[in-house]
Amino acid sequence: MEKPALPEHEILDLLKRRWSPRAFSDKPVPEPILSRMFEAARWAASSYNEQPWTYILGVKAEDTAEFDRIASTLYPPNAWAKSAPVIALSVAKLKFSHDGSPNRVAIHDVGAASASLTLQALAEDVFVHQMGGFDPKKAKELFGIPDDYEAVAALAIGYPGDPEELPEALKAREEAPRTRKKIEEFVFRGKWGGGRF
Amino acid sequence: MEKPALPEHEILDLLKRRWSPRAFSDKPVPEPILSRMFEAARWAASSYNEQPWTYILGVKAEDTAEFDRIASTLYPPNAWAKSAPVIALSVAKLKFSHDGSPNRVAIHDVGAASASLTLQALAEDVFVHQMGGFDPKKAKELFGIPDDYEAVAALAIGYPGDPEELPEALKAREEAPRTRKKIEEFVFRGKWGGGRF
Numbered sequence: 442m443e444k445p446a447l448p449e450h451e452i453l454d455l456l457k458r459r460w461s462p463r464a465f466s467d468k469p470v471p472e473p474i475l476s477r478m479f480e481a482a483r484w485a486a487s488s489y490n491e492q493p494w495t496y497i498l499g500v501k502a503e504d505t506a507e508f509d510r511i512a513s514t515l516y517p518p519n520a521w522a523k524s525a526p527v528i529a530l531s532v533a534k535l536k537f538s539h540d541g542s543p544n545r546v547a548i549h550d551v552g553a554a555s556a557s558l559t560l561q562a563l564a565e566d567v568f569v570h571q572m573g574g575f576d577p578k579k580a581k582e583l584f585g586i587p588d589d590y591e592a593v594a595a596l597a598i599g600y601p602g603d604p605e606e607l608p609e610a611l612k613a614r615e616e617a618p619r620t621r622k623k624i625e626e627f628v629f630r631g632k633w634g635g636g637r638f
Numbered sequence: 639m640e641k642p643a644l645p646e647h648e649i650l651d652l653l654k655r656r657w658s659p660r661a662f663s664d665k666p667v668p669e670p671i672l673s674r675m676f677e678a679a680r681w682a683a684s685s686y687n688e689q690p691w692t693y694i695l696g697v698k699a700e701d702t703a704e705f706d707r708i709a710s711t712l713y714p715p716n717a718w719a720k721s722a723p724v725i726a727l728s729v730a731k732l733k734f735s736h737d738g739s740p741n742r743v744a745i746h747d748v749g750a751a752s753a754s755l756t757l758q759a760l761a762e763d764v765f766v767h768q769m770g771g772f773d774p775k776k777a778k779e780l781f782g783i784p785d786d787y788e789a790v791a792a793l794a795i796g797y798p799g800d801p802e803e804l805p806e807a808l809k810a811r812e813e814a815p816r817t818r819k820k821i822e823e824f825v826f827r828g829k830w831g832g833g834r835f
Contacts, residue, residue: 450670450677453761455650456754461683473647479821480647485753486658488770490817495824507828546770549730549790552749556682557653560757564650573685573743585830593746620687624676627692631704633782 442601446619455560460619461570463611464602465525469502474565475527478598481561485554489539493547494554495532496596497584502526510583515595516574521611525570525597530580531555536589551593562598570597639798643816652757657816658767660808661799662722666699671762672724675795678758682751686736690744691751692729693793694781699723707780712792713771718808722767722794727777728752733786748790759795767794 442464446457479496487493499508511528522528531554533547544550559569572595580592604615629635639661643654672695679691696705708725719725728751730744741747756766769792777789801812826832 446681448677448681450673452674452678452681452758453652456678456681456758459681459683476647476821477649479825480645481649481653483818483821483824484643484645484649484653484656484816486656486756486768488768492819492824495826497826497830499827504828544770545774546745546749546791548743549745549749549752552743552746553753555746556750556753559683561649561653571683571685573741577742584826587830594743619681621680622689624673624680627680627689628676629692629694629781630696631701631781633694633784 442604442615444619449624455563459559459563460568462568462601463521463570463615464604464607465568465597465599466602467524467526468600469500469526470567470599474562474567477565478558478562478567482554482558485550485557487550487553488544488546489537491534491537491544491547491550493534493544494551495534495590497530497532499528500526511595514575514580514583515572516576519572519574519595521607522570522572522595522597524602525599527598529596529598530575530584531593531596532586533591533593534589535591548591548593555594555596566600567598568601571595572597639801639812641816646821652760656756656760657765659765659798660718660767660812661801661804662794662796663799664721664723665797666697666723667764667796671759671764672697674762675755675759675764679751679755682747682754684747684750685741685743686734688731688734688741688744688747690731690741691748692731692787694727694729696725697723708792711772711777711780712769713773716769716771716792718804719767719769719792719794721799722796724795726793726795727772727781728790728793729783730788730790731786732788745788745790752791752793763797764795765798768792769794
């Protein structure tokens, strides 16, 4: 299933196609595609070229225990993500390596890296659904994530599946139309809330 | 000037071409391109579809005072950004609209929206250089950014310029090779630092 954006201004096909499915096929994601996804993350922009992103990766077909350990950090409403063939956690390093000072934009730059990863995946028909709904403290304990690092998001990765296989409530959400604020609600000129784009 | 990534695994051309120049041409960015850039941001993924991003936009050719006000928040090492024809600030809403609870991933999702914006721009040969080096408190005062919101990054936007016009130190940085960690330094299996990708 695809669920393209309905933009008011024409944008790249890849950006239109990106969405966050809950129904995943159990078809494995070939390792070369995963490599290209992380390569895409690798070249993202970051403050001071800090590259504050780390990913903890679980591939169901290769190591179910590893996959399950990551999946065990998900909050119950995200249990659907266990049907994806690949799951990952993104982690941010909260301090700069060059001087140990706080990196105010570490989590921002992880967001940019994961966005690149997601678009690279999509170019190969692999979808990524990111979730804030997992337990970062549990992740920290389970994987020995050091102090000064924070688990940021969980990523379900795979080929789209059949929405019919989802529980009824999720199926309805899967099929609901996509909605967004209008541009003039989030682009301001001169002052907050002021001026139209 | 272009300065493509040198990936070990092949990635999308657009992701390879993305980089953060300091030399900008003074050629204005047509408004339809700016519209498509914000449209791209609009369709980014966000936790609870909160869309926590706001942009404060200054277009030099339309309103120099507005542009200068944004530029006045930049820290001195980013003074080069004043040569770009367009400048913006990205702002994150730190609490969820549906229940007022803290949105742990607000800044992350702003990073994703700005990454989409950057790639849409690049598809039209417009480059975006994001900077953490500006004064978020000053931005808050100058633009009346409400509590619960935080200015995250400054964005210089425009067509690439001539590196020869940069001060010597910046010219050297502009021409230095691009570097990144290796994938195995930031993708872990099983536990922190453990296993190779």
